[in-house]
Amino acid sequence: MEGFLALLLLLALGWAPRWLRVRACLQGLPPGFPGQGGMGEVVAELFAPLPVLFRLESLPSGPLGLPAQALVGVAWGRTRLHLPLPYRYRRRGEHPVRLTLRVWSALGIGEHTLSLEAGQAVVYPSLRPLPPFRLAPSFFLEGGPAPFGLPDPLEAHSLRPYRPGDPLRLLARKASLRHGEPWVREAEKRLQGGLFLHLDTQSLHPSYPDHAASLAAWLLLEAERRGERYGLSAGEVLPLGRGRGHLERALTLLARLKPTPGPALPPPAPPGSTYLLVSQVAEEAFLEAALRGSARARQGVLLLLPEGYFLYPGERGRPAFGKTPGLERALRARALLAARGLALRVVRGYEIPALHIPPQPP
Numbered sequence: 001m002e003g004f005l006a007l008l009l010l011l012a013l014g015w016a017p018r019w020l021r022v023r024a025c026l027q028g029l030p031p032g033f034p035g036q037g038g039m040g041e042v043v044a045e046l047f048a049p050l051p052v053l054f055r056l057e058s059l060p061s062g063p064l065g066l067p068a069q070a071l072v073g074v075a076w077g078r079t080r081l082h083l084p085l086p087y088r089y090r091r092r093g094e095h096p097v098r099l100t101l102r103v104w105s106a107l108g109i110g111e112h113t114l115s116l117e118a119g120q121a122v123v124y125p126s127l128r129p130l131p132p133f134r135l136a137p138s139f140f141l142e143g144g145p146a147p148f149g150l151p152d153p154l155e156a157h158s159l160r161p162y163r164p165g166d167p168l169r170l171l172a173r174k175a176s177l178r179h180g181e182p183w184v185r186e187a188e189k190r191l192q193g194g195l196f197l198h199l200d201t202q203s204l205h206p207s208y209p210d211h212a213a214s215l216a217a218w219l220l221l222e223a224e225r226r227g228e229r230y231g232l233s234a235g236e237v238l239p240l241g242r243g244r245g246h247l248e249r250a251l252t253l254l255a256r257l258k259p260t261p262g263p264a265l266p267p268p269a270p271p272g273s274t275y276l277l278v279s280q281v282a283e284e285a286f287l288e289a290a291l292r293g294s295a296r297a298r299q300g301v302l303l304l305l306p307e308g309y310f311l312y313p314g315e316r317g318r319p320a321f322g323k324t325p326g327l328e329r330a331l332r333a334r335a336l337l338a339a340r341g342l343a344l345r346v347v348r349g350y351e352i353p354a355l356h357i358p359p360q361p362p
Contacts, residue, residue: 205308
């Protein structure tokens with residue numbers, strides 16, 4: 001009987017690694033730009049009904065700048081582990097943090113290996129200065145939002161005493177009679193317009209998604225700095241807005257931007273916005289959708305990157321000869337695009353983007 005029990009104990013110890021349960025969570029790797037570094041960690045919980053030997057190792061990651069880190073020890077019952085992860089972001093994208101857990105029984109037999117994914121870290125596009133891009137002159141409307149059409153210019157936001165120069169149309173008759181002096185309605189002023197940016201994900205060159213995302217990140221950061229509203233279409237559509245949370249959502253979309261074999265058709269432009277489209281191929285279906293989408297825009301720009309990349313300030317490149325099919329297609333449609341309010345801007349691979357547009361009359 002004692003021999004049988006000893007055999008059962010030996011078998012249980014041998015199978016103990018396979019009874020292990022593990023849960024891993026990534027902490028301290030916030031979204032950031034390439035070059036940003038710091039110290040994160042993986043918090044792992046092991047559940048072992050019998051004592052086991054373990055080796056928890058993080059796999060190296062080039063895009064995240066993660067070196068291989070390892071922890072070795074004995075686990076029995078509930079064991080909580082903290083594996084430090086020094087990182088320095090290098091490449092745009094959403095990159096997983098993977099682990100390998102090797103487990104042995106207390107007798108050194110019955111090895112079992114588990115592959116884990118603790119989470120993902122988001123790396124924004126590389127941020128490098130580019131020439132500024134000014135939107136079309138924005139305009140103000142008075143009043144609050146209306147269900148249909150433009151806001152009511154006489155809708156009061158508050159009441160105040162009359163001051164010389166106030167329009168008589170804002171005179172509040174009942175409030176003036178009640179106070180015995182002229183009072184006027186204070187109308188809320190709301191900024192209309194903004195930048196709506198669409199990235200065509202059809203790519204013929206591996207650099208195009210990174211260059212397009214970097215250009216978009218710079219434009220959106222500049223719009224946020226100037227206090228302008230902005231929206232983004234890059235796989236998903238982010239409506240016009242501003243603020244830190246809105247900017248983080250836009251940068252996350254750019255981090256996840258991936259190339260597609262077919263064109264990503266642009267959605268309609270928000271009313272009164274500056275409509276900026278970026279493409280490398282400019283397929284016929286893309287141009288047709290751009291013409292339809294620009295109907296409500298205040299101004300439109302189609303930025304074409306025929307080679308899929310451009311120069312940053314300070315870089316030098318060699319001239320690109322000949323015309324790609326996408327460039328020829330866009331040049332043939334230049335007049336039609338201009339008639340619909342879309343200005344064509346071509347940036348070859350040896351040029352720096354220059355998107356200056358002369359102001360249009362309101």
